Amino acid sequence: MDGKTAAVTLKNITKTFGSTVANDKVSLEINKGEILSLLGENGSGKTTLMNMLSGIYFPDEGQIFINGKEEVIRSPKDAFDLGIGMVHQHFKLIDVLTATENIILGLKGKLNIKAATKKIQEICDKYGFEIDPNQKIYDMTVSQKQTVEIVKVLYRGADILILDEPTAVLTPQETEKLFAVLRKMRDDGKAIVIITHKMHEVESLSDRVAVLRKGAYVGDMVTKETNVTEMTNMMVGRSVTLNIERPDPVDPKPRIEVKNLTVRNEEGVVKLEDVSFTANSGEILGIAGISGCGQKELLEAIAGLQVTESGHVYYIEDNGEKEELLGKDPLAIAEMGVTLSFVPEDRLGMGLLGNMDLTDNMLLRSFRKGHSLFTDKKEPKHLAEKVVDDLEVVTPSISTPVRKLSGGNVQKVLVGREIAAAPKVLLTAYAVRGLDINSSYAIYDLINQQKKEGVAVIFVGEDLDVLLELSDRILVLCGGKVNGILDGRTADKNEVGMLMTRMGGTQDNA
């Protein structure tokens, strides 16, 4: 393998959606035996480009060459026939079927589970995947599900693999495992494209980086010959500083006390078990953990949105007076005079209404004000204008439906509204998920500002590097239990990573 034969060549690919140009004459080569990182801010057209390669979209203009031959890819099936496989950010698996059944689903020919299982086992052995082909999907961890997706693509004979933010849901250890597998596949001559926002992963994994900015191709670099700052500047188009500030907490006082909190979901599965901690004012408490370990339930329990089984959540006034929050809904909590703001994980499904415009979304928090039977839109309108100005939200107007904004702007609208209430407590879940570097840093700044104003911030995050840089203390959740609370200034990434898995914590329940 000299590693320099092009598996895919894209020539002058253009794709527009209505009046927005998602890709503008992009030309790109993907080589065999190489891992290519596709970099770009949100809305720079990375996913659109890859979707065209995998047959989900059809380009308006331009040509696609696969192994030197021009091809027309009309559907995902065409893409599969050409050996192109994409692993999407959101898995497309059927829970009640086994890994094997999922993998052969939709394939033509005679159904032969045994032969299929054998072939899957061979693929697994070849690249070092660790899955049981006969295990049902609902029994699997997120990382196992992802493995199934990758095996599915390989099973269909893909030589060109595209992975869209594959590490978003993995622990550091799982990420390392995935990378080892990807390297093996590269050495086997496959062409691999990975879309990611995490710069250190780009550095450690890829051979080459290609950068898109605002739909246009900016250039490519050999990873070894570049560095994070250079790549970021290329993505953003100007130089940016990449330091997250961590001011010392000013006069921290206990604000939220959670005591022996236990939560079961509707199916009766324990989501939180005997969780106790205190969050202080003027401090950022980071919550680390593999996704689905009770973070959502914890925040929702504090915000009055989760039915709990036992335990307490106290709000502590400045004078030390304790008030119980459990058993109260958000309205009752607000009526107690506790300003609690919550930036939920599900931005457009919970925090905002996609079909409504900015003004109406601001109204969500304030529509009850006053005794009139009618809504007053003046104040929300001002607030919407202020948020757009202050946070540099890119939107055609404040009467644009929120769903039409890009991810980063949606999040700015949500965070802007939540902090406009001058909260005493700020809960944020995956505040920068899917956001590009610029927007992410804007959000970190906003959160730090709240901290300086004495707000107790509880920050659920997934990027450990960020958590370690931003938080004053880090609480590690694992399977609904607190596996440890560390000092953010001294904690070490591996230590947190270990605590996130069962290895570092209690041994039972495995």
Add this chain to the structure above:
Amino acid sequence: MHEKHREPLFHIVKRDGLPWYRSLMIRFVAILIALVFCGIITTITTGINPLEVYGTMITGAFGTSRKIWITLQNISILLLISLALTPAFRMRFWNIGGEGQVLIGGLTAAACMICLGNKLPNALVILCMIITSIAAGAVWGFIPAFFKAKWNTNETLSTLMMNYIATQLVAFYTVVWEVPKGSGKIGIINQDSNIGWLPQVFGSKYLLSIIVAVVITIFMWIYLYYSKQGYEISVVGESEKTARYVGIKVEKVIIRTMLLSGAICGLVGLLLVGFINHTVTTTIAGGQGFTAVLVSWMSKFNPLSMIFSSSLIIFMNRGAGEISTNFGLNQSFADILTGIILFFIIGCEFFISYKLSFRKKKGKEEEA
């Protein structure tokens, strides 16, 4: 170059949002095409000149002043039921029980007329009719709403089943109250005393329901777009999770909205029995509880556009009826025409949200 695949002939592309006049134009063109298509079908199947058919449709709906009044009255009834369903629909609560809610309102109004007719003065009877029919409709709306709010039962099924209950109740009381015995129908109630007959306004037999429709349209428009309760309905409809997140009590909103929805349907029942028919039958709502679903959807749940869509449907309905009597065709032919026109009107919505972009001419292949 041997291409493995050819680019497909056309792609479906989402539109970016169309200016209002262009979407209006698309709808207009759709109706035009529908009419031409209807004309072709008519000529092929019956040999009648299509222009004559359209002329008859218009005279059927607006031919005489009496016909105009009846058309307007029918529009007002359909419009009222559509308005009643709309708050529920905006909440994504699929109330297809309009039929039953109207029927039960009509039944209680009739019950008041029959049972209280000889015992109370006219004004009190009418007052009782108003209160009980609105309350009955509200109860018919409340029951599915309560089950939905408490146990998340499927409202489509429960509202539908409530229709059957209402129909059976009317059938039962038709036997109890039938006049004369054995005729199988109730006949005009209080024909001599006119007790319980809602008063004529400005000496018109038709005006009252039209006035009610106008008032409720304005009320509903303000309620949905400018009131806090209307805003709550929209939030619950968009996402229950968001509603809970901002402290809206979703169960309360569901029940409150369905009480309103049912109450207006009950009011329609009152108008049908106390004002228009002066009797009650199982078919008094005439399927309009279902037609109203269509009207509400076609208007995208906007009370003001509902005026147009209900007018269109009633116009076609009346016109089609006239065709079948005038040309000796049966009602089914009228239904076919109505069906074709509705198909085009609803189908054109696709072209408002999407456009087709066709494969570009040869150029590309020659280049390659």
